[in-house]
Amino acid sequence: MILDGKCPTGPVEKSWDKHRFDMKLVNPANKRKYKILVVGTGLAGASAAASLGELGYNVEAFCYQDSPRRAHSIAAQGGINAAKNYPNDGDSILRLYYDTIKGGDFRSREQDVWRLAQVSNEIIDQCVAQGVPFARDYAGYLDNRSFGGAQVSRTFYARGQTGQQLLLGAYSALSRQIRLKTVKMFPRTEMLDLVLVDGEAKGITIRDLVTGEIRVHAGDAVLLCTGGYANVFNLSTNARGCSVTAIWKAYRKGAFFANPCYTQIHPTCIPQAGDYQSKLTLMSESLRNDGRIWVPKNKGEKRAANDIPEDDRDYYLERKYPSFGNLAPRDISSRAAKEACDDGRGVGPGGKGVYLDFRDSIKRLGEHVIRERYGNLFEMYERITGEDGYKVPMRIYPASHYAMGGLWVDYNLMSNIPGLFVLGEANFSVHGANRLGASALMQGLADGYFVIPYTVAPYLAASKPGKAKEDHPECKKSIEDVKAFTKKLLSINGKETPADFMRKLGNVTWNNVGMGRSKESLTEALAKIPGIREEFWKNLKVSGTELEVNQQLENAGRTIDFIEFADLLCRDALNRDESCGAHFRVEHQFADGEAKRDDANFSYVAAWGFKGDGVPPELHKEPLEFNLIKPAVRSYK
Amino acid sequence: MSGHSEHNTKTLKLIVWRQAGPDKPGRFETYTAKNITDHHSFLEMLDVVNEDLIKEGKEPIVFDHDCREGICGVCSQVVNGVPHGGHERTTVCQLHMRLFKDGDSIYIEPWRARAFPIIKDLMVDRGALDRIIQAGGYTSAHTGGSPDANAIPIPRHDAEYSMDAAECIGCGACVAGCPNGAAMLFTGAKVSQFAALPQGQVEAAERVANMLKEMQDCGFGNCTNHYECEAACPKGINVKFIARLNREYLKSLL
Amino acid sequence: MRFLSSSVGRKVLMAITGFFMLFFVTVHLLGNSSIFIGPGALNTYAEKLHSLGPLVWIFRGFMFLMLAVHVFFGIMLTLENSAANPSKYAIGRKLKATFASETMIWTGVLLLSFLVYHLLQFTVRVTPDIMPDAVANRPGDVYKMVLGSFRITTISLVYVAAMATLFLHLSHGIQSLFQTVGCSNDKTLPKVTMVGKLVSALFLVGYSAIPVLILAGILKN
């Protein structure tokens, strides 16, 4: 099937304004009658729930944490982009649009990207009005920095805690609506199924994570704002609870999953120390400005880092990419690190790490300068590794970080299931095959504050409020299904824990579908995953019961969803027989290791439809068009 | 594997608070954590213990955790009598086992305060902190139609002060550490964040009064300036924000 | 009143009343110190005070009110606080709280008992053995009265113990007062704490000097 994103026609620059005018509105007096279910209260969900509540809709919001303030958006460090052009360095909506399209390697939908760039400025205004304490210069105006290889300074930041401050801003707006009783908040609640009534999304089935109660919340529209699936690699920079579950359940109910193979790897994370490791911690990429990356020249090097003489060190990025050196783009530098380690020259426990050495810059600038620039990062590094980065080189390694893929949505952020909207990292919309630094926060807030309040209206205006109630047969059936699923997980009584299975899955996904992918590695993964799945249903061990706090039960459910999803991820990666952005098929590269796109055959969004367990999913394509700029080859030389 | 020595493993005795539910009686249980290295984080050490418990068919220890990098504020354990273990600016998820010696005994307890009922084992209900924010921890800015972000310059000093306060991760260690079970550091930080900014002025009087009232209604105690909260706070939130809260309260009476 | 039901409001009352009592102990110490000048000085001072007539009573009434409010809210706050934190940790390790900060209610109660005792002794004068004509003849020879009392070792010891209690109460109380009324920040707090402890120590030394010197026989008729 050829999919249609239902984008406004006409000039891209006018598309959002035109669309906004064309859209139907919901009569203010009627808004109260519509109940909107918002799943997830990260940047996307909290901003959406707050804005919709303020508009007068009757909103119910859900998150699995104990408070909306803890969504994983809180962890974002770097910053948020906007085309304000405050530094007067030539930025504009057009340039932000251009950079995002190019960064996504021409695999995103241009009207969506334009809209994002256009509303980016309003986001900053909104956040400042909320009291987000962005960094300021001595004149009292907002400060910007450049980020992620952009040539303009457009990144707004709040120390190293931008995501936290933006989320607290959205959370405070949400809290205000909760107080005003326009929004009802359900924390410690996990969505485990989507309820369709006559093919439209009219409810969700949830498990109360404290009492274990399974019940349905019926509504007139469902918004999934449930974040990304980077944890499919087991270890990632995401929080432990981040899962694919919500969107996976929606996929199983018919929502299309778009571009699952677009996953981003971050080059500067603290390496894994052992099998028991539970997550990987990101360190700001800015470290690469002054640190030099190297590995020993010789395999099996036994000397301590500082004892290895200059001649026995391989500064591989400087060697391979002389013009960019240690600042080579994320994907290139990640892959180069993996190559060095695969070559047996990795450092640290398990040999999965490379050195990030500040010796030379300390010599050149003095320790105090380095301390001033990166003091907090060195502190964090020492807290985790126990090593002093000023004295011995830091060790870094790439880690799974962000998911560009997600549920397919049209221009209104509505999936192919009427009434099911998807926001933030959970949808596929704007980042194409790769996301620029500081753009995910922008997207989450754009979707929640400035897109969904408009785009939910046409759907609602065309549907009668209160179509489905909690006692609808579909709701009851969904409850039965979820209860049966839960019982099944508890009844296996095998020998291995959910964590064991996540480790197994992670081994396959990270090694075969991680930084570099090939037909062989993907075919191998596709052969292994069903085995893991089978073993899961035979040998899983979950203690406790369902009617209480049961974290193992939660983990088990998320694990099996990841296992099932991994299969789709591999299929998509196999289908996309080209390299683009972060999706690197080793078969398709230029001599210098750059990704080689195939626009003639793959300039489309791959949206997969569920056809049943054990049946291959169906591929739907949405062709991509570029009117404002034409696809060109990315080059960082 | 160059330049890196392998570490010996440690064995630790854990004395952990187990409680099946809010109204159930609680007690300490003793467990042994084996094969722990310097690189394990505190929560990873508990993961190891839990994996063993599950395999033995016993109920694993329930504890809150998510980001495991010290920013979400969900982890909440009192380690040897101090919330988060008492290492400067460190949440319990960022506490590393190199700080403990082989053979150490470690007491692990949940946050204790009337306003934080225990849900299970080490997991507590901190909804009271959300309710304090709902009472006024915001500016009533509507979505849309905000003036340009640079329309009102804010002196850098004020912005920094506001950010110092805004760093609070809402973990509740201040309450858990306070001998009075008071939430003054948490509330003070939020009030101060807005008090320092022009955006926060309009509702300043109402905000402080409402947040304080909610704090009391939630069952938190009164501050008698013990400053344990500051010492326990993983984000180094300073008690000057409590003084600021008091000042803002007095101002609100005028 | 909203102020009285507010946590901070009541704390501020504690601080204000504490402040006035602090003022009183300061003046009282200065007045008592005249004992070091000689018998005449203290007696003159006492006579001056008594000659103020109704002013004395207004002042006494005010101070009594301060004390009553301070004690009332002190007990209320303490009760509320222990209700807010009903269970203790297995290991009670403290990082910043001090012995003084944790025992405010106990040092307070001890101070109250001392005050009762002290007033009975020197104001109501129910100690005729020391000064038979004290009740009839006001102010009388205050110097002799004080001297007579403190020659008794137990009385002196009780006083010194009370002064130690006062020291504890104020070594936390003085900085706490500034924090409570919002007159402190990260820069001033350490200094105020230092000065507060110093002042409390001055009270301890100044007040205790009287019984100690008398007992040691240095101050005599």
Ligand SMILES: Cc1cc2nc3c(=O)[nH]c(=O)nc-3n(C[C@H](O)[C@H](O)[C@H](O)COP(=O)(O)OP(=O)(O)OC[C@H]3O[C@@H](n4cnc5c(N)ncnc54)[C@H](O)[C@@H]3O)c2cc1C
């Ligand atoms: C370490 C790190 C650093 C980053 N730094 C930056 C940066 O500097 N700049 C930038 O732009 N981006 C950055 N990103 C990316 C960015 O933070 C995220 O993409 C973005 O915050 C996602 O927001 P979200 O609202 O879509 O999802 P999230 O914030 O992940 O929120 C998901 C919500 O869904 C809920 N949820 C999930 N599943 C369920 C379920 N089944 N049932 C109920 N609720 C559920 C959760 O409780 C949560 O409330 C970073 C990401 C990481 C991991």
Ligand code: HEM
């Ligand atoms: C000479 C007599 C006293 C003086 C000079 C005095 C002074 C003070 C001061 C300055 C404070 C600090 C106030 C604040 O932090 O806001 C304080 C606190 C306190 N006082 Fe007193 N006090 C006296 C007697 C008493 C008595 C008799 C009691 C109780 C029976 C008492 C109980 C308390 C308590 C419980 C506190 C702690 C409350 C807090 O720290 O805020 N005090 N006192």
Ligand code: HEM
């Ligand atoms: C060594 C220490 C002290 C000595 C020698 C001393 C001495 C006296 C004397 C002689 C009087 C009676 C004065 C008169 O009736 O003319 C008096 C009254 C009083 N003292 Fe003290 N005192 C001491 C410490 C304290 C302390 C620490 C406090 C408070 C905490 C205190 C509170 C009072 C009060 C409230 C009165 C009654 C004042 C009045 O009559 O209005 N005294 N003291």
Ligand code: SF4
């Ligand atoms: S003030 Fe500190 S201890 Fe208290 S909730 Fe905030 S971060 Fe946690």
Ligand code: F3S
């Ligand atoms: S420890 Fe408690 S008493 Fe006040 S200063 Fe902190 S809230």
Ligand code: FES
């Ligand atoms: S788990 Fe997020 S702060 Fe500890």
